Amino acid sequence: xxISTSNVEVVKQSIVGKLQRYNGITVAEANPQQLYKxxxxxxxxxxxQKWMISKENRKVAASKRLYYMSVEFLTGRAxxxxxxxxxxxxxxxxxxEELGIDLHTILPEEPEPALGNGGLGRLAACFMDSLAxxxxxxxGCTIRYEYGLFRQKMVDGQQVELPDxxxxxxxxxxxxxxxxxxxxxxxxxxxxxxxxxxxxxxxVDAYTIDAVPYDMPVxxxxxxxxxxxxxxxxxxxxxxxxxxFGEGEYLRAMEEIQMAEVISKVLYPEDRHYExxxxxxxxxxxxxSATLQYAVKSFKETFGTNFDLLPDKAVFHIxxxxxxxxxxxxxxxxxxxxxxxxxxxQRITQRCMAYxxxxxxxxxxxxxxxxxxxQTLPRIFMILEELNRRVxxxxxxxxPDQWERVGHMAIIGYGQVHMANLCVALSxxxxxxxxxxxxxxxxxxxxxxxxxxKSKFTAITNGITHRRWLVESNPALTSLITDTIGYGFVRDxxxxxxLLPYADDAAFRxxxxxxxxxxxxxxxxxxxxxxDIDIDTSFIFDTQAKRLHEYKRQxxxxxxxxxxxxxxxxxxxxxxxxxxxxxxxxxxPGYWRAKLIIRYINxxxxxxxxxxxxxxxxxxxxxxxxxxxxxxxxxxxxxxxxQLSTAGKEASGTGNMKFMMxxxxxxxxxxxxxxxxxxxxxxxxxxxxxMRADTVEAMYRERNYNPMSIYETNFEIRKAMNQWIDGTLxxxxxxxxxxxxxxxxxxxxxxxxxxxFLLKDFGSYSMANRRMMDDYEDREKWLRMAITNTxxxxxxxxxxxxxxxxDRIWHIKPVV
Numbered sequence: 014x015x016i017s018t019s020n021v022e023v024v025k026q027s028i029v030g031k032l033q034r035y036n037g038i039t040v041a042e043a044n045p046q047q048l049y050k051x052x053x054x055x056x057x058x059x060x061x062q063k064w065m066i067s068k069e070n071r072k073v074a075a076s077k078r079l080y081y082m083s084v085e086f087l088t089g090r091a092x093x094x095x096x097x098x099x100x101x102x103x104x105x106x107x108x109x110e111e112l113g114i115d116l117h118t119i120l121p122e123e124p125e126p127a128l129g130n131g132g133l134g135r136l137a138a139c140f141m142d143s144l145a146x147x148x149x150x151x152x153g154c155t156i157r158y159e160y161g162l163f164r165q166k167m168v169d170g171q172q173v174e175l176p177d178x179x180x181x182x183x184x185x186x187x188x189x190x191x192x193x194x195x196x197x198x199x200x201x202x203x204x205x206x207x208x209x210x211x212x213x214x215x216x217v218d219a220y221t222i223d224a225v226p227y228d229m230p231v232x233x234x235x236x237x238x239x240x241x242x243x244x245x246x247x248x249x250x251x252x253x254x255x256x257x258f259g260e261g262e263y264l265r266a267m268e269e270i271q272m273a274e275v276i277s278k279v280l281y282p283e284d285r286h287y288e289x290x291x292x293x294x295x296x297x298x299x300x301x302s303a304t305l306q307y308a309v310k311s312f313k314e315t316f317g318t319n320f321d322l323l324p325d326k327a328v329f330h331i332x333x334x335x336x337x338x339x340x341x342x343x344x345x346x347x348x349x350x351x352x353x354x355x356x357x358x359q360r361i362t363q364r365c366m367a368y369x370x371x372x373x374x375x376x377x378x379x380x381x382x383x384x385x386x387x388q389t390l391p392r393i394f395m396i397l398e399e400l401n402r403r404v405x406x407x408x409x410x411x412x413p414d415q416w417e418r419v420g421h422m423a424i425i426g427y428g429q430v431h432m433a434n435l436c437v438a439l440s441x442x443x444x445x446x447x448x449x450x451x452x453x454x455x456x457x458x459x460x461x462x463x464x465x466x467k468s469k470f471t472a473i474t475n476g477i478t479h480r481r482w483l484v485e486s487n488p489a490l491t492s493l494i495t496d497t498i499g500y501g502f503v504r505d506x507x508x509x510x511x512l513l514p515y516a517d518d519a520a521f522r523x524x525x526x527x528x529x530x531x532x533x534x535x536x537x538x539x540x541x542x543x544x545d546i547d548i549d550t551s552f553i554f555d556t557q558a559k560r561l562h563e564y565k566r567q568x569x570x571x572x573x574x575x576x577x578x579x580x581x582x583x584x585x586x587x588x589x590x591x592x593x594x595x596x597x598x599x600x601x602p603g604y605w606r607a608k609l610i611i612r613y614i615n616x617x618x619x620x621x622x623x624x625x626x627x628x629x630x631x632x633x634x635x636x637x638x639x640x641x642x643x644x645x646x647x648x649x650x651x652x653x654x655x656q657l658s659t660a661g662k663e664a665s666g667t668g669n670m671k672f673m674m675x676x677x678x679x680x681x682x683x684x685x686x687x688x689x690x691x692x693x694x695x696x697x698x699x700x701x702x703x704m705r706a707d708t709v710e711a712m713y714r715e716r717n718y719n720p721m722s723i724y725e726t727n728f729e730i731r732k733a734m735n736q737w738i739d740g741t742l743x744x745x746x747x748x749x750x751x752x753x754x755x756x757x758x759x760x761x762x763x764x765x766x767x768x769x770f771l772l773k774d775f776g777s778y779s780m781a782n783r784r785m786m787d788d789y790e791d792r793e794k795w796l797r798m799a800i801t802n803t804x805x806x807x808x809x810x811x812x813x814x815x816x817x818x819x820d821r822i823w824h825i826k827p828v829v
Contacts, residue, residue, distance in 0.1 A: 016103050016104055016107055017104065020101075020104050021104050021107045021108045021111070022108075024055065024101075024104055024105055024108035025108045025111060025112060027055040027058065028040070028048075028051045028052055028055050028108065028109070028112065029112075031050075031051035031054050031055055032047065032048075032051045035050070035051070035054075036051075040112050040113070040114070041113075045118065045119050045122045046122050046182065048114060048119045048122070049092070049119045049120075049122035049123055050185055052092065052105065052109070052116075052119060053091075053092050053123065053185040053186070054185060055105075056092060056095050056096060056099065056101070056105070057185060057186065057230075059099055059101070060095065060099070060230045060232055060239060061230075063232065063237050063238075063239045064230050064239040064241075066237055067237065067238055067239040067240075067828075070237075070828055070829075071150050071828050072315070074826075074828050075315060075316075075326070076150050076326075076825070076826060076828045077150070077325060077326050077327065077328065077823075077824070077825045077826065078150045078151065078152065078308075078311075078326065078327055078328075078825070079144070079149060079150065079151040079152070079327075079328050079330060079823055079825055080151075080152050080154055080304055080308055080327060080328070080329045080330065081137065081140065081141070081144075081151055081152070081153045081154065081330045081332065082154045082155075082300070082301055082304055082329060082330060082331060082332060082336035082339060083133065083134065083137040083153065083154070083155055083332035083333070083335070083336065084133075084155060084156070084280070084296070084297065084300075084332075084333070084335035084336065085128065085129035085130060085131075085133050085134025085137060085155065085280065086126075086128045086129055086134050086137045086138050086141070086153055086155050086242060086244075087128065087129025087130065087131070087134030087135040087137070087138050087641060088125075088126050088128060088129070088138045088141075088229075088242070088641070089125060089126075089138065089481065089640075089641030089642060089645070090120065090123040090125055090641070090642055091123070091126075091186050091229075092120060092123050093120055093485050094142075094480070094481055094485055095232060097234070097480060097484055097485055098142075098145075098146070098232045098233060098234045098235065098480065099232065100235050121642070123185075124179040124180075124181075124182065124184075125179060125640055125641060125642055126161075126179055126184070127158055127160065127161020127162065127177040127179045127280070128155060128156075128157075128158055128161065128244065128280070129161075129162075129280070130162045130280060130281065130560065130599065131559070131560040132371075132559070132560070132665075132666065132667050132668070133332065133333060133371055135641070135667060136332075136446075136475055136667055136811075137153060137155075137332055138478075139476065139477050139478040139481070139667070139811040140153075140811055140814070140815060141153050141231045141240060141242060142231065142233075142234075142478040142480060142481065142811065143476070143478055143810070143811040143812045143814065143815040144231075144240055144815055145231045145232055145233035145234075145236075145238045145239065145240045146233040146234040146236065146238070146478075146480070146504075146812060147233070147238075147812060147815055147816065147819075147827055148233065148236060148238045148827035148828055148829035149240075149815065149819060149823075149825050149827050150240070150825060150827075150828055151240045151241075151825075152240065152241045152242075152243055153231070153240070153241070153242040153243065154243050154245070154300060154301075154303075154304040154336075155242075155243075155244055155245070155300060156244060156245055156246075156276075156277050156280075156296060156299070156300045157227050157244035157245060157246040157277055158277060158278065158279060158280045159180060159246075159277060159278050159279070160176040160177050160178065160179075160278055160279050161177035161179060161279065161280055162177065162279070162280045162281060162599065163175060163176065163177060163279075163599070163602065164176065164177045164638055165599050165637055165638040165639070166637060166638070167611075167615065167635065167637050170611075170612050170615030170616055170619070171608065171611065171612050171615075172599070172600055172608050172611050172612075174602050184227075184229075186229045186230065187227040187228065187229050187244070188227065188228045188229075189225065189226070189227050189228075190226045190227070190228050190243075191225060193226045193307055193310075194223055194224065194225050194226070194248075195223070195224050195302075195303050195306045195307065195310075196221050196222070196223060196224070196250075197221070197222050197223075197224050197298070197299050197302045197303055198216055198219035198220070198221050198222075199219060199220045199221075199222070199295060199298075199389055199390065200218075200219055200220045200388065200389060200391070201216045201217055201218045201219030201220065201391060202216070202217060202218055202391060203215070203216055203217075203391050203392050203395060204216075204217050211352070211354075213349070214348075214349055214392060214395070215349070216391065216392050221250055222247050222248070222249065222250070222273045222276065222299070223247070223248040223249070223250055224245045224246070224247065224248075224299060224300070224302070224303035225245070225246045225247075225248050226243050226244070226245055226246075226303070226307070227243070227244045227245075227246060228241050228242070228243050228244075229241070229242040229243075229244070230242075233829075234480055234503065234504060235504065236829050237829055238827075238828070238829050243304070243307075245277065245299065245300045245303045245304070246274075246277045247273055247274050247275075247276035247277040247299060248273065248274060249270040249272075249273035249274055250273075251270065275292065276292070276295055276296055276299050277296075277299075281293070281601065282296075283602055283603045284603075285603050287385075290381075290382075290385065291385055291389060294381055294385060294386070294389055294390070295389060297335050297336065297337075297338055298338050298342070298389075298390055298393065300336070301336045301338050301339040301342055302338075302342050304329075304339070305329070305339055305342045305343050305346055306346065308327055308329070309323075309343075309346050309347075309350075309351070312326055312327060318351065320347060320351065320353060320357075320361055321361070323361050323364075323365060324361060324364035324365050327365060328365060328366075328367060328822075328823050328825070329343070329365050329366050329367070330367050330368075330369065330822075330823075331366060331367065331368040331369065331436055331440065332369055332371070333369065333370070333371040333372070333377075334370075334378065334379040334432035334433050334436055335379065337368075337379070337432040337433075337435050337436045338390075338393060338432075339366065340362060340366055340400075340435055340436070340439045340440075341393045341396040341397050341400065341435075342393065343358075343361075343362045343365065343366075344358050344359065344362050344396050344400070345392055345393065345396055347361060347362070348396075349392070355399070359400070359403075359439075362439065363439050363440070363441055364441055365441075366436075366439060366440040366441065367440055367441060367442040367443075367444075367822050367823070368436040368437065368440040368442065368443050368444075369443075369444050369445075369446065370433065370436075370443065370444070370445060370446075370450075370454055370459075370664070371446060371664050371665075372664055373450070373453055373454070373457065373458055373661070373662065373664065374564065374662065378431070378432070378433045378458070379432040379433070380429040380430060380431055380432065381429065381430040381432070382428065382429060382430075383425065383428050383429060383430060384428075386430050394430075397424060397425060397430060397435070398425065400424055400435070400438075400439065401423055401424040401425040404422075404423070404424055404438045404439075405419055405422075405423055408422055408423075408465075411464075411465050412461070418461055421461070422434055422438075422461050422462060424438065433458070433459075437459055437462045438462070440469070441469060442469055442471065442821075442822045443459065443462075443469050443470050443471075444470070444471045444472060444473050444818075444821075444822065445470075445471075445472040445473075445664065446472070446473065446474065446475045446664045446665040447472065447474045447475065447664060447665040447685050447686045447688065447689060448472050448474060448688065448689060449661075449683075449684065449685060449688050449706060450472065450664040450665060450685060451470070451471065451472020451473075452472070453661060453706065454470065454472075455467075455470055457710075471821055471822070473814060473817045473818055473821065473822075474665065474686055474689055474809070474814065475665040475666075475667050475670070475686060475809075475811075475814060476667070476670065476809050476810050476811035476812070476813055476814035476815075477667050477670045477671055477674070477809060477810065477811055478810070478811050478812075479502075479503075479506045479509075479674060479806075479807070479810045479811075479812075480503060481645070482645075482648065482670075482671045482674055482675070483674050483675065484503055485645065486644075486645035486646070486648060486649055486675070487528075487532065487648075487649040487675050489528045489531050489532060489649075490525075490528045490532075490649065490675065490676070490803070493521075493524050493525065493528055494509070494512065494803075497511075497512065497515060497521065498511040498512060502807070505807075505812075506806075506807035506808075506809075506810035506812060506813070507807040507808070507810075507813075508807065509803065509804055509805075509806060509807040510804050510805065510807055511804075512800060512803060512804035513800075513801065513804045513805075515800060515804075516796075516797040516800040516801055516804070517797070519793075521800070522793065522796040522797070522800065525676065525796055525799065525800055526792070526796055529649075529650070529652065529676060529799075530550060532646075532649040532650040532675075533550040533554055533650045534550055535646050535649070535650060536548075536554070536646050536647060536650035537550055539643070539646050540634060540636070543637065544634070544636075544637055546634055548593055548632065548634060549591065549593070549632070551591060552591040552592055552593040552632060553590055553591065553592045553593065553652055553653065553789060554593050554595060554650050554651050554652045554653070555592055555593060555594050555595065555651070555652065555653040555655065556594075556595040556596075556597070556647060556648075556651040556653065556654060556655065556672070556677070557570050557594075557595070557596055557597075557598075557655035557657065558595070558596070558597035558598065558636070558639055558644065558647060558648075558668060559597075559598060559666070559668050560598055560599065561598035561599060561600040561601075561604070561607040561608075561610060561611065562604075562607060563606065563607070563610075563768070563769050564658055564659050564662040564663070564769050565657065565658050565663070566657040566658060566659065566769060566771060567596060567598060567610055567614065567657075568610050568613070568753065568771060569657050569771045569774065569775065569778060570594065570596075570655055570657060571610070571613060571614050571617055571633075572730070572733055572734075572771065572775065573775070573778060573779060573782065574594055574617060574621075574631065574633060575617055575733045575736070576729045576730070576733050576779070577589065577592075577630075577631060578617070578620065578621055578624070578627050578631060579729065579732055579733060579736075580729075581624075581626055581627045581630055581631065582624060582626070582627060585626075588630070589630050589786060590630075590786055590789055590790060591629065591630050591631075591632075592630065592631060592632075592786075593632045593633075593634065594631070594632070594633045594634075595633075595634050595636060595647065595651070596614055596633065596634070596635045596636065597635075597636040597639030597643065597644070597647060598611070598639060599638075599639065606752060606753075606756070609749075609750065609752060609753060610753070611635065612749070612750075613737070613742070613750055613753060614633060614635055615633075615635050616742040616743060616749075617633060617742065618632075618633035618634070618635065620741070620742060621633060644668075644671070648668075648671045648672050648675045648677070649675045649676075651672055651675070651677040652676075652677055652678070652789075652799070653677060653678060653680055653785065654668070654669060654672030654673065654677040654678065654679045654680065654681075655680050655681065656668070656669045656679055656680070656681030656682070656684075656685075656687050657680075657681060657682060657778070658681075658682060658684045658685065659682070659684070659703075659709060659769040659770055659774075660682045660683055660684040660703060660704055660705055660706040660708070660709045661684060661706035661709050661710060662684065662769070663684045663685035663687075664685055665685045665686045666684075666685045666686050666687070667686070669681065669685070669686055669687055669690060670686060670690070670806065670809040673690055673694075673802045673803070673805075673806045673809070674802075674803060674806035674809070675803070676799040676800065676802055676803045677799070677802070678698065678699065678700065678785075678795075678798050678799060678802060679699045679700065679802075680700040680702070680781060680782070680785060681699070681700070681701065681702075682701070682702065682703040682704075682774070683701055683703070683705050683706070684706065686809070687699075687701075689808070689809075690809075693805040693806075693808055693809075694798075694801055694802055694805050695801075697798070698798045698801045698802060698805075699802075700781045700782075700784060700785050701781070702774065702777040702778045702780070702781035703770075703774040703777050703778060704770065704773065704774060704777075709770065712770070712773075713765075716765060718765070718766075718767070718770070718773065720757055720758060720766050720767035720772045720773065721758055721759075721766070723772040723773065723775070724757075724758060724772065727772075727775070727776075730772060730775060734754055734757070734758075737750035737751070737753060737754045738750065738751055738754050756768075757771060757772060
């Protein structure tokens with residue numbers, strides 16, 4: 014793309030001017046943080062004009078708008094992505110070069126927004142990019158977490174959680190929209206009275222908190238569309254209690270402020286205790302209430318009080334169950350504030366709400382204690398009770414006298430409010446996030462709902478924004494692709510398929526391999542700088558990077574590495590291609606077994622490093638504080654992508670797509686989107702192992718699995734597991750891993766042993782590893798496979814996903 018000399022000069026003047034106006038310094042005097050802010054502010058100026066035009070165009074078009082509500086948006090850094098979407102990256106790089114600055118030295122100065130944790134938040138961020146690039150009017154809505162989840166640090170091989178102070182230097186991209194501040198009420202009691210012949214409900218003696226919105230622009234690729242990511246910050250109405258302050262009671266004077274503003278402090282506060290669970294409930298209601306209040310206010314400003322039009326002008330997307338309280342909240346606004354009848358409010362609400370389910374894990378299908386809901390949100394609980402009564406009455410028409418079945422489907426039952434049931438019953442659309450997941454929803458957890466209304470259920474496979482996960486993350490591969498097939502794939506990822514014939518081109522394969530080595534060296538440098546660990550780029554880079562959970566089976570990967578270690582130690586003739594195992598994952602602070610698995614992996618890494626022969630063929634690196642920016646370097650460098658979830662447990666996954674797009678080959682189960690990767694690339698370009706989802710389901714149902722028999726008959730497994738409890742890994746604490754040993758062989762307090770079938774799938778996994786290593790040494794074959802994976806990855810662009818959502822669910826006309 015040609016660079017305009019005049020544009021470069023304008024950029025230079027803008028950067029120099031920012032430094033002079035805001036800091037009173039020259040370019041030569043500026044430190045990296047000041048340079049970053051000057052460049053980001055310059056880019057933001059370009060975005061602001063587009064943002065204003067976008068808002069005006071949508072007003073004129075009176076367009077329908079999507080409110081995408083998610084408790085997480087894991088956005089990653091914005092500067093580089095914004096320059097790519099503005100098509101100004103080369104101009105800024107040139108301008109900075111002429112000022113004596115390398116653009117890539119200032120990009121790491123941008124703090125990464127701590128607004129998410131894992132795949133849920135990253136998917137939401139990818140969706141925002143694609144929505145803007147396709148011109149779909151949308152607002153992402155979440156909480157402005159001051160400290161995010163946590164910053165992970167390893168101390169003696171164990172995870173330690175530190176606050177993520179991402180806002181300490183401000184956020185260049187956010188604009189406080191104080192005019193849209195609204196009030197959110199908790200606790201209190203509901204008074205009921207008659208007014209003009211109708212029942213009126215009023216919450217009194219409530220505790221009121223202000224919700225202050227901060228808006229960040231989300232720009233589309235090479236168009237004039239700018240959407241908004243709105244984050245809500247909690248603020249006390251009382252800034253300070255001067256009476257207590259005057260008496261010298263300084264802490265008490267600030268107490269109310271701290272209690273109010275704790276709502277937007279951290280993502281996923283620990284919920285093992287009552288107070289933490291209540292805080293989560295308050296968080297979820299806080300941001301959906303603020304979002305719904307703003308949405309209704311915006312609707313009225315344009316369309317008045319004809320709320321029959323609301324479903325034609327707004328759709329509220331519930332991204333997993335966390336924002337599910339949007340349903341009773343919209344009911345509350347329409348009934349209590351706008352004076353609509355119950356019947357009309359329910360009809361409108363149900364036509365506005367769409368729900369995406371992201372998990373079949375029982376623990377993640379949110380339930381709230383009835384007493385907590387009644388105390389914290391008394392009016393919302395009243396609405397939930399009436400919704401439950403009406404929903405159950407309809408269910409009994411379909412399932413007469415089937416009390417147990419209807420009880421299972423009820424919104425309120427057995428002392429709990431069931432959020433998934435609420436979302437399914439009161440949304441016009443329910444979707445899974447892969448074809449397998451969509452089928453599992455219909456066959457299992459929502460089967461009875463599906464039997465009543467099959468039309469509302471669908472499955473739309475997740476996607477990733479290739480502009481971040483290929484163009485931004487892997488500039489070397491992007492350059493090779495552009496030189497080979499042109500730049501059209503940036504707008505239309507399906508054009509990547511044009512690379513397929515080049516898998517047979519020896520020269521292209523050579524260049525592809527050089528790109529991979531370049532990216533391995535980038536990761537080598539990052540790990541050295543961050544963790545002072547030396548890695549050898551001649552090793553195979555084999556990666557498992559995802560949230561730490563037992564069903565994702567990081568322990569299966571580690572157990573296999575331990576078996577390889579034992580083979581090397583026990584058999585002097587054993588050899589294998591040198592292999593670096595990279596792990597990246599945070600464990601939830603209260604998930605002690607996940608944290609124990611981290612400790613196990615780090616202990617195994619130390620054991621390998623101490624053995625002179627083993628360390629020549631094996632190495633483990635646990636990447637500390639795995640985040641989006643780290644992933645952008647890790648994924649292009651990886652050659653193997655381990656996707657090991659127990660079949661039927663992973664709804665989709667998107668890391669598998671990112672690795673695939675960057676030429677890594679999947680080693681995985683037939684689970685989630687792995688199934689569709691398999692369908693895209695074919696059996697010869699992926700390594701599949703393990704039981705299928707239907708077999709897993711049958712084993713859960715029959716409960717006749719005996720992992721002890723595998724342990725007793727498989728010498729390698731038995732030896733490795735015995736090392737968990739004989740002091741091999743922890744000489745001074747030999748029983749440190751006893752819990753892992755017991756959970757695989759005898760289970761927890763009567764629960765099923767080896768509940769995620771590590772030992773059952775181990776043999777199949779081990780054989781798949783052997784096939785993969787044999788193929789890796791055939792460089793021509795391996796590179797053909799890698800190129801095929803990149804070429805077939807276009808299907809997994811989130812642009813395709815968003816088109817499907819819009820065609821099937823939202824029905825929003827793009828406005829560009």
